[in-house]
Amino acid sequence: MGNTDGQARFVQLALCRILDANLDRAREGLRTIEEWCRFGLDNASLTDECKHLRQELAHWHTPALRAARDTPGDAGTALTHPDEAQRSSVQAVLQANLCRVEEALRVLEEYGKVYDPEMGGAFKQMRYRVYVLESKLTANQRQQRLERSRLYLVTAPTETLFATVEAALQGGLKLVQYRDKTADDEVRLSNAQKLCQLCRRYDALFIVNDRVDLAIAVDADGVHLGQQDLPIALARQLLGAQRLIGRSTHCPDDLHRAIQEGADYIGVGPVYETPTKAGRPAAGFDYVRYAAAHATVPWFAIGGIDTNNLHEVRAAKVDRVAIVRAIMHAEQPMVTTQYFLAQLGNGRSEE
Ligand SMILES: Cc1ncc(COP(=O)(O)OP(=O)(O)O)c(N)n1
Ligand SMILES: Cc1nc(C(=O)O)sc1CCOP(=O)(O)O
Numbered sequence: 001m002g003n004t005d006g007q008a009r010f011v012q013l014a015l016c017r018i019l020d021a022n023l024d025r026a027r028e029g030l031r032t033i034e035e036w037c038r039f040g041l042d043n044a045s046l047t048d049e050c051k052h053l054r055q056e057l058a059h060w061h062t063p064a065l066r067a068a069r070d071t072p073g074d075a076g077t078a079l080t081h082p083d084e085a086q087r088s089s090v091q092a093v094l095q096a097n098l099c100r101v102e103e104a105l106r107v108l109e110e111y112g113k114v115y116d117p118e119m120g121g122a123f124k125q126m127r128y129r130v131y132v133l134e135s136k137l138t139a140n141q142r143q144q145r146l147e148r149s150r151l152y153l154v155t156a157p158t159e160t161l162f163a164t165v166e167a168a169l170q171g172g173l174k175l176v177q178y179r180d181k182t183a184d185d186e187v188r189l190s191n192a193q194k195l196c197q198l199c200r201r202y203d204a205l206f207i208v209n210d211r212v213d214l215a216i217a218v219d220a221d222g223v224h225l226g227q228q229d230l231p232i233a234l235a236r237q238l239l240g241a242q243r244l245i246g247r248s249t250h251c252p253d254d255l256h257r258a259i260q261e262g263a264d265y266i267g268v269g270p271v272y273e274t275p276t277k278a279g280r281p282a283a284g285f286d287y288v289r290y291a292a293a294h295a296t297v298p299w300f301a302i303g304g305i306d307t308n309n310l311h312e313v314r315a316a317k318v319d320r321v322a323i324v325r326a327i328m329h330a331e332q333p334m335v336t337t338q339y340f341l342a343q344l345g346n347g348r349s350e351e
């Protein structure tokens with residue numbers, strides 16, 4: 001009998017320690033996420049949601065559970081994973097902390113059911129709220145990063161593909177599209193995988209041209225679709241709400257349709273005729289100025305833009321440009337990228 005009592009007390013104590021440790025874990029993780037929502041994203045509603053979740057956790061974190069804490073006797077405190085010592089980017093910090101919160105809430109849900117019948121349901125509900133937070137955070141992150149991008153490198157299949165893209169990333173580029181109209185799928189998949197990893201290392205968005213299947217396969221940030229490519233609605237179904245979809249536009253009708261169909265950004269061009277898109281006539285500056293006045297999503301002027309004509313393009317109220325040859329064929333892609341970025345700056349072009 002005494003033994004059974006002892007066992008029951010041991011189980012109760014272990015339960016309290018599990019709940020205490022996971023309440024701490026979830027609260028710390030949420031606080032880490034909250035700081036980014038507040039100071040990094042300046043997003044009041046996401047900040048508020050983190051705070052409310054933390055307050056609800058605090059409500060369950062009773063003195064009885066805290067009293068069970070035995071940090072010196074906890075065999076787990078010395079265990080760390082090498083990944084914890086180093087995070088490659090803010091994204092990695094957020095991802096790790098979202099996982100941490102979700103895992104902790106799952107543990108709280110399972111063991112909480114034994115401790116207090118109301119705990120299971122409460123933590124389950126919180127876990128779903130964290131999934132929603134994660135979706136909003138991911139979608140918002142990509143949109144915000146897109147908004148901040150003024151220079152968009154669209155690749156061409158050169159022998160120095162990876163070195164050139166890496167040089168541009170070292171120059172500060174934050175948005176890359178993999179475009180290769182001729183390679184076999186096997187090569188495209190492998191190139192897209194490598195470029196995607198490269199972009200992750202430099203905290204840059206990675207978009208795949210034309211191919212929704214490749215974008216999904218390599219977990220890209222989005223896809224770019226031309227007027228002859230898949231409809232946006234179908235791509236959205238396949239890619240989900242969080243990935244970016246870009247659409248090429250060549251005239252005002254294209255622009256309004258793309259925005260109405262839910263494109264996250266549009267290409268506007270060709271500004272000048274270009275051998276990269278041989279046979280397509282220039283859309284010209286009238287259309288560029290129309291886009292400047294009417295586009296309600298980020299838009300990138302594209303087609304024949306280089307360091308010599310950038311000032312003329314800027315004068316047509318262009319804040320964002322997409323470039324193929326001027327960077328892919330540059331002698332010094334890093335320096336050229338830095339030049340474009342410096343010229344594009346952060347603000348609006350001269351009135
Ligand atoms: C940013 C950007 N704008 C336009 C295009 C051209 O897309 P599309 O008309 O589908 O032509 P291809 O690139 O597929 O030949 C683009 N890729 N990126
Ligand atoms: C791929 C592409 N799309 C265009 C459009 O107008 O939709 S122009 C273009 C080619 C841009 O290449 P470059 O910078 O070498 O001129």
Ligand SMILES: [Mg+2]
Pocket residue numbers: 209210224225226229
């Ligand atoms: Mg296309």
